[in-house]
Amino acid sequence: MSILKRQVLYSLTLSIVLLIVFTVIFTFIFPLPDWQFFIRKEIMDIPLIVYIPVITIILGMTGGIWTALPLRKKLYDIQSGITNLEQGRPIESGKLFNIAELTGLWNGLIKIQEQINKRTKQSQKLVNEKVEEQEKRIQEIVSQERNRLARELHDSVSQQLFAASMMMSAITELRSEEANPTESKQLKMVEGMINQSQLEMRALLLHLRPAALKGKTLQEGIKELLVELSNKVPMEVDWKVEDIFLDKGIEDHLFRILQESVSNTLRHSKATSLEVLLIQRDSLVILRVMDDGVGFDSEKEKTGSYGLQNMQERALEIGGSLKIVSVPNKGTRLEVKVPMVETEGDKE
Structure with missing residues (x-):
């Protein structure tokens, strides 16, 4: 009824x-x-x-x-x-109306809501899995393309710049002291431009190399990067890297910050020395990069530099802070501090 x-x-x-x-x-x-x-x-x-x-x-x-x-x-x-x-x-569950028909109708609405929520979660899960899979494929494609470009630039442009640098060095050494001072000055300028182009090319190759650690620890990745840098760049490179256990996500972000910082040093600083530290003090992990280059006005660069913004965002994503101190003609110091949060698994 x-x-x-x-x-x-x-x-x-x-x-x-x-x-x-x-x-x-x-x-x-x-x-x-x-x-x-x-x-x-x-x-x-x-x-x-x-x-x-x-x-x-x-x-x-x-x-x-x-x-x-x-x-x-x-x-x-x-x-x-x-x-x-x-x-x-959402609608309230367990509501009573003292009328069997109304109570049954309300319970039916609750079941419909549960089915809608279940299907929504399944749809969202499928979408997330699809997006993650697409991002993974894109990252693989990007990594392969970066490697290809790095190899081609190294085998062609980088080698040509090196050959041009050697030829210019030989030309300037063979010129007599009575040569035209203007021409000698111009040749020196050309030699300096070639050397600067070499540094730019090495910085670009450093950017194009795979950013991920690919199974290496952060310590191994830093040492490999700095050894390669010291072999290819006329710069004194020193480092102190402690063995610190970190999550893979934190290691990856710190490594990318280091790559960005080293690349900026090669392209802009004209530094003769570079020092890298990775240490743990109390409950903080500290990554510090210092050079003796020309420096820059950090307040002006913060708003206009994509690289600095990128490093700042990466530091924030892992719960850390980034501080850059740079004084014109006195070098630059970059420091990232990340708190080490103890999880339940660490306690056990």
């Missing part, structure tokens, strides 16, 4: 019960012979006895309406639940 039919039946039943009760009461109070008074007595040309069932029906309908008010509130709650479900908002 529907809720509406049940409510109408309830109102009619209440009206009939009240009519019977009033009839019984009148029978006891007023004997049948006295009922002639109620038949003859009229109010607004209507016999008084007609008012009795009318009043009874009005009272019954009033009682029905009174009991329907809570039902209206329950129906409003159902409607609100359906609206929330349609708009993706």
